[in-house]
Amino acid sequence: MADLFDQSGAGEPGSTAGAAGFGTPSGAPLAVRMRPRSLDELVGQQHLTFPGSPLRQLVEAQEGDRVGPTSLILYGPPGVGKTTLAHVISHAPGRRFVELSAITAGVKDVRRVIENARNDRDLNGVVTVLFLDEIHRFTKAQQDALLPAVENRLVVLVAATTENPSFSVIAPLLSRSILLTLQPLEDEDIAALLDRAVESPRGLAGSVELDEDAKKHLVAVAGGDARRALTTLEAAAGVALAQGKETVETADAEQAIDHALVRYDKDGDQHYDVISAFIKSIRGSDPDAALHYLARMIEAGEDPRFIARRMIISAAEDIGMADPQALPLAVAAAEAVQMIGMPEGRIPLAEAVVYLACAPKSNAAYMGINEAIADVRAGKAGPVPPPLRDAHYPGAKALGHGEGYKYAHDFPHGVAPQQHAPDELAGKDYYRPTENGMERQVAERLERLRRITRGG
Numbered sequence: 001m002a003d004l005f006d007q008s009g010a011g012e013p014g015s016t017a018g019a020a021g022f023g024t025p026s027g028a029p030l031a032v033r034m035r036p037r038s039l040d041e042l043v044g045q046q047h048l049t050f051p052g053s054p055l056r057q058l059v060e061a062q063e064g065d066r067v068g069p070t071s072l073i074l075y076g077p078p079g080v081g082k083t084t085l086a087h088v089i090s091h092a093p094g095r096r097f098v099e100l101s102a103i104t105a106g107v108k109d110v111r112r113v114i115e116n117a118r119n120d121r122d123l124n125g126v127v128t129v130l131f132l133d134e135i136h137r138f139t140k141a142q143q144d145a146l147l148p149a150v151e152n153r154l155v156v157l158v159a160a161t162t163e164n165p166s167f168s169v170i171a172p173l174l175s176r177s178i179l180l181t182l183q184p185l186e187d188e189d190i191a192a193l194l195d196r197a198v199e200s201p202r203g204l205a206g207s208v209e210l211d212e213d214a215k216k217h218l219v220a221v222a223g224g225d226a227r228r229a230l231t232t233l234e235a236a237a238g239v240a241l242a243q244g245k246e247t248v249e250t251a252d253a254e255q256a257i258d259h260a261l262v263r264y265d266k267d268g269d270q271h272y273d274v275i276s277a278f279i280k281s282i283r284g285s286d287p288d289a290a291l292h293y294l295a296r297m298i299e300a301g302e303d304p305r306f307i308a309r310r311m312i313i314s315a316a317e318d319i320g321m322a323d324p325q326a327l328p329l330a331v332a333a334a335e336a337v338q339m340i341g342m343p344e345g346r347i348p349l350a351e352a353v354v355y356l357a358c359a360p361k362s363n364a365a366y367m368g369i370n371e372a373i374a375d376v377r378a379g380k381a382g383p384v385p386p387p388l389r390d391a392h393y394p395g396a397k398a399l400g401h402g403e404g405y406k407y408a409h410d411f412p413h414g415v416a417p418q419q420h421a422p423d424e425l426a427g428k429d430y431y432r433p434t435e436n437g438m439e440r441q442v443a444e445r446l447e448r449l450r451r452i453t454r455g456g
Contacts, residue, residue, distance in 0.1 A: 006164060017044030031227045033202045035084050042067050042081055043189040059089055070103055071150050071157035075165050079225030082160035086131035089158055091165030095127045102137040107145045114149040128155045135159040136168035143170045150176050191219050192225055208237045208246055216251040221257050232257045275310060275345055283318045287357035304345050308334035312351055322362035322437035356375055360437025363392040368430040382422030417455045
């Protein structure tokens with residue numbers, strides 16, 4: 001797997017062979033040609049690049065500094081500058097850049113890099129910057145192989161991941177590295193990047209102009225992803241030039257791409273963040289926000305059965321007895337989606353979402369079962385009162401089971417004055433209805449029922 005390594009310039013102090021922007025072929029993709037060569041060229045991420053920040057200290061470190069460079073874990077969505085930062089870090093004096101992808105590399109490749117790094121350090125005084133892309137794809141054993149080299153600073157590890165490092169990177173590696181979280185780029189950052197690419201000699205070198213409306217379209221569909229923005233700009237410029245035009249217009253941009261990027265990882269943070277926002281929007285009685293998050297999940301290819309299951313839970317937990325029809329309606333929507341599939345399934349899902357969001361809310365039943373379970377776990381589960389015990393098996397009556405039981409239908413309104421809970425929980429209220437929706441009527445009836453059953 002020698003092609004995984006950038007071996008050119010091995011042993012030469014300060015070698016950064018292969019870093020974009022330094023000897024990058026003119027035929028390379030626009031996103032590669034425009035890769036920033038310093039922190040000052042980087043757009044966005046101001047929370048990481050301010051003067052004196054750990055990242056800037058690492059990048060601006062000089063040979064002979066008493067404090068050696070620290071390994072980093074860069075966490076953030078695609079196209080926000082993780083690879084760029086790795087290249088920028090490697091440009092400091094006395095460093096050599098090596099890049100591995102966790103998709104194709106293995107333990108043998110890691111050990112080979114470490115051995116070469118040891119030789120470069122001992123023979124030439126060169127520090128190896130190992131950029132490991134998508135580290136979350138490495139197994140625990142593969143990540144363990146990095147530990148000695150990181151701890152002894154044989155290499156400066158710059159690991160990039162789109163997955164939450166708390167779940168995807170082993171704790172010993174996290175504790176030996178600085179975790180930097182990169183944010184999606186703002187629209188202003190993407191717009192500035194497009195302007196720079198149009199004018200820069202490394203970019204389109206003024207061969208075309210970019211219409212304002214076309215730029216707005218490119219910014220909108222980029223979704224905060226710089227790589228996607230530049231790739232789309234390059235394609236749109238190609239469409240315009242093929243037609244003999246000197247200005248990239250909206251029609252050219254639309255031909256290049258007509259779908260906005262939806263940031264969503266079905267097994268990662270976005271999966272949990274978006275579904276959390278979806279449920280909280282329903283709970284917060286905001287149908288518009290709930291429909292937005294529903295649309296995001298649908299467009300990202302989320303399993304509609306997962307969405308429907310969460311809606312059923314919400315109907316029971318957040319609406320409950322305030323609108324008893326919410327739960328069967330959510331179940332009906334789930335069954336409808338299973339019967340008709342997608343994309344038509346979005347319609348019953350949307351109907352149910354609007355109903356749940358607009359319904360009156362009560363979590364009284366949810367809180368009641370939680371409190372009851374807590375009491376049971378705490379040992380509050382006394383004997384079942386004798387009148388309520390099973391009296392059907394031989395010998396049960398001799399034990400007093402069922403003796404004194406009051407059959408509810410023999411009493412007015414079908415309600416008998418009788419203790420049903422164990423002695424230590426007699427009179428304990430678990431269900432406390434609210435004044436919302438149907439639950440107001442339930443509260444009035446329950447008050448009368450408790451007076452009768454408890455003999456009040």
